[in-house]
Amino acid sequence: MDIAVTNGVISAIGSEVRDEGESIDATGLVVLPGVVDAHVHFNEPGRANWEGWEAGTRGAAAGGVTTVLEMPLNAHPPTTTPAAFDEKVAVASQKAFVDFGLWGGLVPENLGDLEALHHRGVVGFKAFMSDSGIDDFHRVSDGVLAIGLKTAARLNAIVGVHAESQELLAPHGAPNPLAWCRARPAAAEVAAIRRLLVCMRGAGKSVRAHVVHVSCVEGLAEVNEARRKGVAITAETCPHYLAFTEEDFERIGPPLKCAPPIRDAATREALWDEVLAGRVDLIASDHSPCPAADKHKGEHDIWQAWGGVAGIQATLPVLLTDGFHDRGLSFERIAHMTATAPAQLFGFSPRKGAIAVGADADFALVDPGQRWTFAPEQLQTRSGVSAYLGRAFTGRVVRTIVRGKTVFGDGQVIGRPGGGQFVRPPGARPH
Numbered sequence: 515m516d517i518a519v520t521n522g523v524i525s526a527i528g529s530e531v532r533d534e535g536e537s538i539d540a541t542g543l544v545v546l547p548g549v550v551d552a553h554v555h556f557n558e559p560g561r562a563n564w565e566g567w568e569a570g571t572r573g574a575a576a577g578g579v580t581t582v583l584e585m586p587l588n589a590h591p592p593t594t595t596p597a598a599f600d601e602k603v604a605v606a607s608q609k610a611f612v613d614f615g616l617w618g619g620l621v622p623e624n625l626g627d628l629e630a631l632h633h634r635g636v637v638g639f640k641a642f643m644s645d646s647g648i649d650d651f652h653r654v655s656d657g658v659l660a661i662g663l664k665t666a667a668r669l670n671a672i673v674g675v676h677a678e679s680q681e682l683l684a685p686h687g688a689p690n691p692l693a694w695c696r697a698r699p700a701a702a703e704v705a706a707i708r709r710l711l712v713c714m715r716g717a718g719k720s721v722r723a724h725v726v727h728v729s730c731v732e733g734l735a736e737v738n739e740a741r742r743k744g745v746a747i748t749a750e751t752c753p754h755y756l757a758f759t760e761e762d763f764e765r766i767g768p769p770l771k772c773a774p775p776i777r778d779a780a781t782r783e784a785l786w787d788e789v790l791a792g793r794v795d796l797i798a799s800d801h802s803p804c805p806a807a808d809k810h811k812g813e814h815d816i817w818q819a820w821g822g823v824a825g826i827q828a829t830l831p832v833l834l835t836d837g838f839h840d841r842g843l844s845f846e847r848i849a850h851m852t853a854t855a856p857a858q859l860f861g862f863s864p865r866k867g868a869i870a871v872g873a874d875a876d877f878a879l880v881d882p883g884q885r886w887t888f889a890p891e892q893l894q895t896r897s898g899v900s901a902y903l904g905r906a907f908t909g910r911v912v913r914t915i916v917r918g919k920t921v922f923g924d925g926q927v928i929g930r931p932g933g934g935q936f937v938r939p940p941g942a943r944p945h
């Protein structure tokens with residue numbers, strides 16, 4: 515059917531559409547709502563050499579991502595104060611190719627800043643229950659987490675949690691990739707989610723938490739059991755947990771180092787079962803690059819490599835290849851998990867996340883049957899490092915449209931830096 519766009523907004527669908535103005539022929543393609551990637555790290559200001567807003571949102575455009583929700587670390591300063599928030603909005607507004615929202619941080623030092631950050635327009639507060647790996651973003655104790663949850667509940671805001679229990683992580687191990695996996699077992703995720711649920715109990719009726727990057731079924735089971743009892747808790751997983759196994763990590767090495775780690779083949783398959791059964795709320799990339807040198811350091815000792823996967827361009831290709839083609843995942847579920855659900859959870863619905871009259875004209879046009887191999891010249895990430903290079907896909911993003919403007923087409927990013935807009939969830943007060 516036809517979709518009409520007027521001034522960047524969807525103005526009619528189907529028989530209401532009149533034939534006038536510029537038209538794009540999408541015959542043979544599938545039009546998905548643009549991906550709302552709820553979890554990316556662009557590291558600017560402060561560490562723009564790790565990625566930055568320009569490279570990061572060029573990758574977004576190439577991946578069919580029309581809105582990113584960017585994490586408070588590893589920018590410097592981290593987004594834990596109103597001043598740091600303003601600084602990030604300023605730089606992102608000049609450089610972004612796609613629309614963006616910002617997460618605030620929840621750290622032991624900023625409990626007094628949460629309310630001001632909320633009014634600035636953060637999409638939620640991100641906290642770490644294990645060491646973040648960077649010295650300017652500290653993990654929370656259960657006590658701090660409980661206070662943060664209570665404050666967030668009062669503001670009707672959500673807390674996003676990196677749920678690995680530091681106490682259950684081995685501090686070091688053998689130099690090979692498998693040792694990194696063994697040092698961060700699924701049990702550490704389970705224990706952290708249980709502690710999070712305890713912390714939520716005293717935080718008031720409107721408390722909400724979102725567990726980022728769950729890598730294992732045991733973790734999802736904790737979330738789903740709590741949800742059945744009425745707790746407002748949600749979970750995301752990432753394409754790299756669905757695309758790769760420990761054997762791939764042994765072969766590929768540092769580009770696939772992340773936390774929680776890549777799991778074994780049985781875990782990956784079980785995770786797919788959860789996705790197919792509708793028990794995973796959303797899928798986000800956790801795109802988190804670093805300078806190439808910080809990955810190369812880990813070639814002979816995986817512990818020396820920075821952790822993080824550069825995957826913002828891979829979400830739709832993985833879901834189309836490994837999901838739609840290999841496992842029967844429907845386009846409707848892909849649209850829901852990558853766009854509608856994150857837009858709803860973080861307060862951007864109905865403006866974002868759906869193809870509906872009145873919504874922003876944000877689209878990812880995909881050719882579901884096109885076979886291609888991820889080549890270095892297609893990678894937008896500044897470092898040139900990605901675990902997905904050389905991977906074969908069936909299903910490709912051929913055009914990305916943000917508020918009616920094409921930002922990616924014919925294999926090229928064709929928007930302009932600064933074309934992306936800051937999106938503020940409701941509840942924020944303009945200042």
Ligand SMILES: [Zn+2]
Nearest residue numbers: 553585800802
């Ligand atoms: Zn992350």
